[in-house]
Amino acid sequence: MATLLAFAADGARLSDLRGLTDRLAALGGHASTRSFHGRVLLVVTCTEPALVHAELAASAQITQILDTAVPHPLASRAASARDSVVRVGDAEFGGGRPVLIAGPCSAENPEVLAETAAAVKAAGATMLRVGIFKPRTSPYAFQGLGRAGVSALSAVRAEYGLPVVSELLSVRDLDVLPGIADMIQIGARNMQNYPLLAEVARAGRPLLLKRGLAATVSEWLNAAEYLLAHGASDVVLCERGIRTFERTTRFTLDLGAVPVVKELSHLPVIVDPSHAAGAARLVPSLSAAGLAAGADGLIIEVHPRPHEALSDGEQSLDLPAFAALADRLRVLGTALGRPLAPAAEPDPAPELISVG
Amino acid sequence: MATLLAFAADGARLSDLRGLTDRLAALGGHASTRSFHGRVLLVVTCTEPALVHAELAASAQITQILDTAVPHPLASRAASARDSVVRVGDAEFGGGRPVLIAGPCSAENPEVLAETAAAVKAAGATMLRVGIFKPRTSPYAFQGLGRAGVSALSAVRAEYGLPVVSELLSVRDLDVLPGIADMIQIGARNMQNYPLLAEVARAGRPLLLKRGLAATVSEWLNAAEYLLAHGASDVVLCERGIRTFERTTRFTLDLGAVPVVKELSHLPVIVDPSHAAGAARLVPSLSAAGLAAGADGLIIEVHPRPHEALSDGEQSLDLPAFAALADRLRVLGTALGRPLAPAAEPDPAPELISVG
């Protein structure tokens, strides 16, 4: 079974494509259409790709056929010369104004979560990061609150009006996470968990795809391709450090990947300095470096009392340190010609659209 | 919520432990018991670990409390000084006679599968490897037959009587895979897919855990710990090459990990030279090296016509090459004092016990 991808002519209506899809069906091709970054994308699965390709190539309704034999066609510049813009509530990735995401590693208890949300919002963060499902190296370590954390997360989201990004570990949790997270994160360890990618792609939420710790840029973009091919339209990439021989930092932040991704792909890319550094005192330098390298945003771990955190305390900034860093990043963004996204309005978060 | 692990005295019966588990319950501890490598293991989850620890330490029924703050206690030599032996049909991993597993990357069609099974069995392989779910870097590449491959796999298993190892990619497939695979493989990309590890651990099948391509030995043993902690009793590790800067081979086979794992853990460890090499012509050297390094088995990709394979053809041995290699490995195993496991009997495979 082969897949072909083709873009319809600008302004083409679905009715215009009816004749074509009928002809494709006659060749055994099953065609579906969707909107893809402002264009109409035709996805055709078939067993006779040569015949289907010829039919597509002959059609006046089709302006471009993507080559699925080259790596990650939908994630590539071939699919969109213009930078994609991904909106999550008021936050906008890829539009030229970097987004500041901050929050605790995990939702340990409602008070800490609320305290952190209030502080990072006051400091200028426009999104909140919180995990309720945590991948931990040891099965005996704190694994996050799990479903017990849903109400706390919903409450803080409603009270502070910050869109929330939270990690999905298992398809089993697709019934709850899209209902409480404005953006769903796929973590580094799951970057090549292809069944998870295929399912989350249909969850109807913007997605944050972290780079696997040994993933090449090409493999990372191929993981994004899984998301795009399975129906996701809003994907943001996140560089969070790769595994190398160096151990003074937890991972080696690969900032060269930022301009490389920008060149190869239209997708926004943000930087996670916290997991790369593994130590709070290194986070400010790497945050500034990430912004200067061209990142469309930063995602930073913050905790009111890092030494009390149940996970990742050593790499979490405390509240004053985050506020100071946010001030510094604002100055830096302006100097770079890419001022940070404006702070969120004090209004509550919009209702999440329920996902079937 | 903390977890404590303790071994009961040899010969202890569950009834002997009743008083202890009652006392633990009074402290809020939930205790369950299971057999673990010939001993009775008590697993206690609780919110007051200090009190529970004191109660366990005071009990005459308990001979050893494992420290869950150190990495991978159940996988470690602390839990078993003796090498574990894992049986899969007639194959036996860790008992001193290395097991030869061979087969195609994926079950492309019944004829190829049968042809390969017959040939590798004739050459002396004692287990068959076949994938029906394939993790592929591109969403447009052949992803395996999926559920359509179940009957072909069952048929070849029944006809040739070789136990089968096959990869599980998603918890969604736990309804079918344990019914057709004698051993379930967790692939390198899913080594840190913790929800998958937790669920497959309860599937009642021996498990083959491949090392993640950027996993340290410690992280690999921690992944095994997830399996053991969630109820698996039969786990075999598989070194398949790590990602390094070198690209003349697809991955760098880390044979130092074999004696290191033997030292740190009681679990058997086998070697996959095919994925490490990425080129069939390098497989014989790496197979011999893996055996000489002390591996408890080898898992080798074989295809009757590698250039026609839908995946991994370039690293598959053809049938005569595999037969020649098997002959060479038999001589080598004998010289090493670890003769290969005897070839499988011509009888059909035993019935798989149905897994709820």
Add this chain to the structure above:
Amino acid sequence: MATLLAFAADGARLSDLRGLTDRLAALGGHASTRSFHGRVLLVVTCTEPALVHAELAASAQITQILDTAVPHPLASRAASARDSVVRVGDAEFGGGRPVLIAGPCSAENPEVLAETAAAVKAAGATMLRVGIFKPRTSPYAFQGLGRAGVSALSAVRAEYGLPVVSELLSVRDLDVLPGIADMIQIGARNMQNYPLLAEVARAGRPLLLKRGLAATVSEWLNAAEYLLAHGASDVVLCERGIRTFERTTRFTLDLGAVPVVKELSHLPVIVDPSHAAGAARLVPSLSAAGLAAGADGLIIEVHPRPHEALSDGEQSLDLPAFAALADRLRVLGTALGRPLAPAAEPDPAPELISVG
């Protein structure tokens, strides 16, 4: 033979130490003194380190004994809590104003060299980088002009008044390089060429020590320790990318190493984005990132016509690209509170002090 390092009390004169060195001599210790970052450092080689240590510890003239069993004591913060400042002509590394070094990979011909020097000076570079000895992977590739390049280098240095940094490959060239280079570079491939480090340490020039492509931060600081232990007083470190599995960039620039080095060491550290990127179009992003990460300078490859360069053309900026980048870095440095070092005066370079 052991080595002990000790600092004399502030204000101690050599005559004050006479009695101590006599007593050390009586114990078989050979002591020499030198100035080290504003303090008097006593270096004692001996065969009875315990006795010598006791003598030093008992002396009122000695305020600190460094432990040579811990890694890189002279390079560490233990030897100097204050940041070291290294002066090369008007350029000053570590004083809070980052230095911009630019120039061609190699001195191919006098005209190109002069054209580049004029342009980078006009754009605001305060030092010129030029190689006459080039380490090349192939013995058949252009190896630099060698000694034939001495006069061209001297001429351009005199004409444009920019201090020059140039790489030393062999102790055989210590007769000429210190006479034409204001700063001597030890390249990544020679970072652990210890005899070269020991000899160049006595050349009387400030040194630029590039990080080896597989060197840990600790090994890099140990290489600096060789320089400091053998008499060098002015050492600047240079992060230029490490070797990892990622190949979309030539190396992976490890910007986490910048704050790590600042924490562990008093030595200035600069960043080479050109060799890390391996592609000119990525150099601006990595330059900005390096500056934002806290680097004390940048060293950038520039060539008037990169496609004509005999080496490293693909990673060299052309003259307008460099001028645009320099402008951007000036704005960025100011926003970071670390304005770039002022452009060099139009005066000719000072006479190089002849090195015995």
Add this chain to the structure above:
Amino acid sequence: MATLLAFAADGARLSDLRGLTDRLAALGGHASTRSFHGRVLLVVTCTEPALVHAELAASAQITQILDTAVPHPLASRAASARDSVVRVGDAEFGGGRPVLIAGPCSAENPEVLAETAAAVKAAGATMLRVGIFKPRTSPYAFQGLGRAGVSALSAVRAEYGLPVVSELLSVRDLDVLPGIADMIQIGARNMQNYPLLAEVARAGRPLLLKRGLAATVSEWLNAAEYLLAHGASDVVLCERGIRTFERTTRFTLDLGAVPVVKELSHLPVIVDPSHAAGAARLVPSLSAAGLAAGADGLIIEVHPRPHEALSDGEQSLDLPAFAALADRLRVLGTALGRPLAPAAEPDPAPELISVG
């Protein structure tokens, strides 16, 4: 200045080439001839490579022109389809019988050296490894005896009749090392010390070139190419582990490189399990694996009392462990169809030919 390499027809005498070299000289080409693996190699340096190439191509005396634009032509199979055999005393690398080299990390004192030499010879080693110049990460660590070790090394070499391999760190030591070492080792840290390679290539001794710890196979063969291009005729490669993220072993032994090198190059390749392992208890497994992978020899660190060794004690086998390993390797080599080289005769070592 370009270099061209060409092979003369079999049986060509130098007088036959006179006319050709005259014509090349008329084109500005400087030609020299040497014997290279049984053929006459013409090396032509010139400024007009196209003209010289045409002249060579037109000559009936020339049967093959090597392309110096492809990597490492002289090290490649293009230069010799047959495996090269390198003889060092009675030891013969590449002739199908693996060579066992053993000895202490460094010549600490004459007694230990003699004790080790006697034991490894008795156990079947056919060459002795000893360092007098040691590259150490810290400048304060024991750096080897240096020139003070020359007489001890000469004495043990004469007494036990084992050819000696010893490491060269600096061109400054080319006056003494070729006089006491039958084979000169270039260590991993100096693999890309090109001036050292160029000079040692003319020392008239067989060379052992260790792989750099971050060197690709291609870079390693290019380093060998420096040796071959500068006049060395006898080069043996040594895989000793590469730097990766894994730290349970000191380095990651890349045994895939053994068959890869055999495929790409005619040069013999041996394996150093000691430096890769970094721990004596892992050395036997990695030695066996190296032999099974196809290595032409092994180089193993041995010390009578490893805990007393001044360097590398933790990875040195003691004498009984080495004897046991040698026995095991002999059985293994025979099973592999490559029996170990026969033990050295009790005769004293042959006189070393003095090298100008």
